[in-house]
Amino acid sequence: MNITTPLPNSETNSATAVPRQIKLGLIGADIGPSRSPAMHEAEGRAQGLDVSYQLIDLTTRSVGVEGLPGLLAEAEAEGFAGVNVTHPCKQAVIPLLDELSEDARALGAVNTVLFQDGKRLGHNTDWYGFSEAFRRGMAGAPLSRVVQIGAGGAGSAVAYGALKLGVAQLSLVDVDQARAEALAAKLGGIFGASRVSAAARPDDVVPTADGLINTTPIGMEAYPGLPLSGALLRPNLWVAEVVYFPLDTALLQAARALGSRTVDGGGMAVFQAAEAFRLFTGVMPDVERMLTGFAAMRPIRHE
Template identity: 50%
Template sequence: MAHPQSVTETERPTRIGLLGAGIGGSRTPRMHLAAAGALNLPYSYDLIDSTQRDLPEDPAAILDLLEAEGFDGLNVTYPFKKTVMAVLDDVSDSARKVGAVNTVILRDGLRRGHNTDHWGFGESLRRGLPEARREAVLQLGAGGAGGAVAHALLDGGVGRLLLRDVTEGAAEALAAKLCETYGPGRAEAVDDVMAAAGAADGIVNCTPVGMDKHPGLPLTAAAIDPRHWVADIVYFPIETELLATARALGCAVLPGSGMALYQAVRAFGLFTGQEPDIGRMQEAFDSFA
């Protein structure tokens, strides 16, 4: 399908937006602007919050509107990651595997989707816990970002992924999809969290539990053992109750800030074709603390 071509970067700053609902607290704009500033790139980053402005219900119409407003690319978050994917001209392999996009490039009259959450978690794990044992991992949460994290874990060498979700059928559906991609037995849904934790080398939280608005632990503290490594994708706050509990036991931990940083690093590269200064982006992220 043909779309109006974006204005070239030589005529005005690259215009990027974050499309989502309730995104006023996002750290992403500040990270992108810091990276652009370090490279002296003319760059703007706007919030497109569906709770603050009226948007069309049809995702194709939303993209038509934003292209007409001059956007060259979008980061996409809840509740648009899956709906927008259906109206793109092309999606990357990782986005196709995960079944969601969080980055859309609007260029040359085409709309191309990517999933940088997938790479972002994988890069955070690779850098943050390079020696972690990965024979079996328990992942809590199979919706939203959980799909991207699950693919990143299996791509990153996890032998068997044990999935638990409180929504009936969610873990089973994700496990079935993962086994289609990676082979029989690579993922399975579990009900007994204590037993699964006992069999796992690591525990990854992909639920909202631990966020400021949803305090607490996503599993009983008795399930966490000093031999575990423990990762969280929540970064409001950075030190969740899960990470604090695990750290007190002597576990190696991986905070959610890594995934948030590296998904933005990847997206900035896709938007601009340039490698950002990761240190500057990290400083921008940390400036919220």
Template identity: 60%
Template structure:
């Protein structure tokens, strides 16, 4: 059935954008626009693709200034800018400051406010998608901007031991130290860095993947397939494609799996509220996200 807009001309106008690399197939813009439509808002959402513009995170100051001049209400921020954007913001929410990563920027009255809705988005997705999952020991691959938020979410979900593995050992070590400070009630060694991924995977209840591997631009598995076993649950945050090589292999051998779609939707739910001041319908946004992928070729974001 064709969707019919119910926009009220007298309502506030919201011009929004997504800043990141390789985002041409992102479902975020139509997801926000449809929900704005349903809420009777005048909402326009633009993609600002660093790859297409042939620029990198060093252009963020210029992009932020341009967004302000064009009266953008806010921006979503994705790979590779979630940490790089922080020096150019005026104020951070408590979550963004604690995590050292921003995925939502509100532009208001000449000031730039950074927020992080990724951690809540992952937490909501996990609770709904993997209920009852064992949380004694969890291995997480990747400790970048999104990974930091997911690690925070995993601790709030009650993980007893979180093992971080990242190609940048010092980055993983810093994230582990920060999390241990924040969640010291769980014990000093509740978050640690992996020194032997094979052994850590053998002892784990679950695996969470937070690197770009699996996107079309970064194909393949993020770890050897033989480290997977049917008893593991596997959670992915990549959602272009929705079934990554990791999710496909995990499903093939019988693991419980969680794709990255839920996190994409629920982080957007909170971002929409921050942008507009209106509480969106999360189930409607989830249904629309699924509809957007029906019959469409997935691509990297």
């Protein structure tokens, strides 16, 4: 990230030395199990900040992305310092913003929105979150040929991060072929057309790949199952996930059962949250503390 934006609502009352409340939130669908509130609030307490983080769930409010303008306006009116946005809002939010960071503009996807001086500033911390998590969890993994399932908002950021990591040839597969082709063209313009392409089906590219990345919501509690045929998995194909609720998805379980190296979506969740925390508050978080806290969190159960 190359933009540091101090938080306008984090001033400290000099008489009491108690910081004004920093109100944050997450807008998305089926986000009940999200650990973002716990991560941000815990790090806020550790930093001496009074952070509150609310879930703004499209599903529980019975609205779709068409409700996004109203939800953003509502958050601004209630004095939020900013919000994170997740599926299915990461691309839909862009026309509603005043400015974009360099990374968000390049990706065409936003996961962090700051409300500052009457403007809405869009950032993307997902690509950084994926890159850092992959470096830690998949050191030394071959990067010659990688297949990514999903070319939506999260997929854009992860593909960007994967190419920055040094993936030589990245194949994008999406249920919307045109979306995969558009993302390949965009990233090809940044990293070189020879390094990224769109494929029609996983079957066409996974058999010769070194690794597989799932950036679709398939595997989440609301979207159970596998994003591709389990028959395509094999021991020498590493598998990376972005889904973190549940942390141990059906895809990871199937890959691990074959002896594959895997990395779950927890690290990405923490690293993207840490960078968002810095943008929201202007305070550098303790990432190791956040990783420890995330690992200690119990899975959220729904009756």
